[in-house]
Amino acid sequence: MAPISVPLASRLPSLLRIAPNSALVTRLLSRLSRASLLSLALDWLDESNQSLTAPYLRVPDEYDDDGQASDFYPPARSREALQEHYTELQSRKGSKRDVLDRILEGDWRHGLSLYQLAMVDLQHLYDHPASQRWTAFQIVPLKVEGDIGNGEDGMTPATAVVDKTSLIVPRFHPSSFLRNLQAQILPDIKVHYNFDRHKHLPLLLLRIFILDSPYNTSLATAPPPPSTKVDRRTAEKMTSTPRLANVELSRTIYIAFPDASPFVYLSSAQSYSPDAEHLSGLGPSSASSAASLRSLVVEAIPKALSQAHERFALKPTSLATRNLAELLRRRGAGRTNTAGGGWSIYADEKVIGDSPLSTLLPASVASRLISTNDTSREPVSSSKRAVSPGTTRAQQQSKRRKQVAAARFGQTARLDDGYGVERFDIVMLDPYPDERQINTAPNLEDAAVTEEILEAASAPALARAARRRSKGGRRSHIDAALAYDEAEAEEEEARERNVTRSTAGDDQDEENEGEADRNGAGSIWQPRVALTFHGPHVFAGIRQLVEAGVIDGEKMPGWMTGEEGVTVGAVRHGRIRGHKGSGML
Structure with missing residues (x-):
């Protein structure tokens, strides 16, 4: 039997x-x-x-x-x-x-075991480091605000919010994490886990291999039996196309845990057979299945890391790239998390004498002081520091542009540094300047007043763009990130209004709305301009354009140097806004 x-x-x-x-x-x-x-x-x-x-x-x-x-x-x-x-x-x-x-x-x-297939997949990742697209998430602690109850009798219901003052970092143990993660997986699918230490980078890789089968035996890899209760259209599709085994419908996703860092990196869901769902005639489309798998893992990771009285959540950081080294540099345990572009000189540990934070004098200044105090040497003539007659104006301008690029980018954005970002998406949310704005200097005090005006003006444009995207087509990364930011911002504003709303505050809001109407909020024209930079090293290319004189390095905004550390963001009032703020954590 x-x-x-x-x-x-x-x-x-x-x-x-x-x-x-x-x-x-x-x-x-x-x-x-x-x-x-x-x-x-x-x-x-x-x-x-x-x-x-x-x-x-x-x-x-x-x-x-x-x-x-x-x-x-x-x-x-x-x-x-x-x-x-x-x-x-x-x-x-x-x-x-x-x-x-x-x-x-x-x-x-x-046959090959699942462990051997995991070794094969990881070897391909080592041979082709840019084969996966990674997204960085921050692990943030949560705290409970409000009274425990249902909100009746005037009590505020308890809600979990991000604790920005806590310094708690979750303790990570592989076996405990896998046990808690397995408890969050749906019972009708089976998962194979494999941990591996990266060969070149200080991080731990977790490969998750998922099969759509309730069995953990050889039946999980066998082809599904033919169903008797199907409609005519499905039956015709099943007879015209071959039925694939469950293993052909499998998907793989990676989770990277950097050492001593409150971040995790999550890869996109990878399907080994792009037309698996189409050939099998079963299941949803490949894109929707990959999105659901990724969302399932994103929800399961903080639950697997949480313990009693220590709850955590994952917060997107608006940084996605195929370069793991860049992720470790921007969202790792180093000092360059919030010191990009020209500010990188403050975080560079290799530059000892030339750092502005160093107590030692730079080598150039020290040698100049020694030569000045040495009376046995002749004083340096000022004519030697003058520009030679053979130096043309073009050479002087080229040297000037290189100095400006070095000041704006610092030690970053070089083609051979190994920290390239291949895509950078930006959307401009500033209104189109009229004659009054051009002739009048911007007043920073009016920024808070015009914030609601800009949001009211941008709402119709964003709504029209959402309707266009709903009709079909691929949804870009910038649209998804902005939708998430807007939804979370609305939730936080609603929570703050429920807690701190008062009669005086309501009167002040009505006064501000009336002032906005008098200023002509409806006449503000705000075109939706999206910029996408492509290339093997986006910021190194921008640096070359500055050195070539195509981009004015002195007037260039800071977000073009990569100092914000984001790959998706929105620019408002000249500053980039990544995930709920300036883009910096």
């Missing part, structure tokens, strides 16, 4: 093997180079990994002479023999296809 598989709430075991002829296995291995495949095979043959990555070896008296001759890849007699063979392949030239066929049809013909 065949064993019965009962749906369980546990996670997928690392020993669960997937058939080598599966399209998922072939697709994952085909992304690697020949050198990476050989390196992985040697790691699988290591003695410490034999419980999860054991190869297919020859059993004594299993093969006769005829069977061994008919097998194109006869199994080896021992693990040591396979190690010698793959070590020899590293020193010889050959094709990647030969190595791939030997792995799938010879030494691991009985």
Whole structure:
């Protein structure tokens, strides 16, 4: 009698093997180079990994002479023999296809375990660091405000708000985190987790592999049985397209935990088969499924980190990039989190003598003082510091532009620094200046008064843009970020009005609204201008434009130097507003 598989709430075991002829296995291995495949095979043959990555070896008296001759890849007699063979392949030239066929049809013909697939996926991430797009989230502590109750009898209901004065950092333990995270996963899906220490960066990677199956046995990787109760359209689609196994509909997402930092980095949900839902004829679209998976993980992470009397939440930081090194630089444990652009000289630990915070004199000033106090030397003539006659005006302007770029960008935004951002989205929320605004200097005291005017003027434009986006098309990153910011700002304003509203405050609000109407709020024209910068290193390109004279470095706003540390933001009153503020944490 065949064993019965009962749906369980546990996670997928690392020993669960997937058939080598599966399209998922072939697709994952085909992304690697020949050198990476050989390196992985040697790691699988290591003695410490034999419980999860054991190869297919020859059993004594299993093969006769005829069977061994008919097998194109006869199994080896021992693990040591396979190690010698793959070590020899590293020193010889050959094709990647030969190595791939030997792995799938010879030494691991009985299938690859989920642990081996995790190693393959992580190796591809190390070989191609820009293959994933990461978003930085801040882990913020929460506190309870109000009375515990339902709001009756004049009591304010208890709400959890961000505690900005708390210095509590969640304690992270991998086994406890996985146990709490598994409790937040839906029971009708199965997940495989794999932790790995990054080879080059100080962070811990968690790979989450999700299958749409309630079983944690071989049934999870088997193709779904044909359903009898389907409509005519679904039946025609199922007969015209092949039915894929659950493993073909799987998705993967990464979570990176930097060392000694209250941030986490979350990658986009990755589907191994882009047309999996279309071919299977089942389930939602790929984009909606990826979004739901990512939102599920975002909600589960703070719950898994929380403990009794210590609750946490994830706060977006408006920083998304494919460069993990840039994320560690901007949202890590270093000193450059809020010191970008020209301010980076204050956080650069390598610059000891030239830092403005250093108590030592810079080397240039010290050498000048020594030469001045030394009476044995002749005084430096002022004619030597004059510009030589051969120096043209163009060379002087070029040198001036480079000095301005060095002052605005500091030690950042260089092509070879390894901290490139490939996309930068900005939307301008300032109204179009009229004659009165051009001829009159801006008054900073009126900024608070005109804030409501600008919001009232921008509301119709944002509403029209939302209606256009709802009709179809891809939603940009800047639209999603601004929608989140506006919703959270409205919630916070409503909460503050419920707590601190008074009669005098209401009268003052009515007076401000009347003044705004008298100033002609409806006549303000505010076009929605969005700027998107693309390139391998956006801010290095802007720095080159400043050095070339295309952009005026002296009048350039600070957000163009990358000093705010955000990749999505809105500019109002000349300042960038990232996630609820100036963009800085």
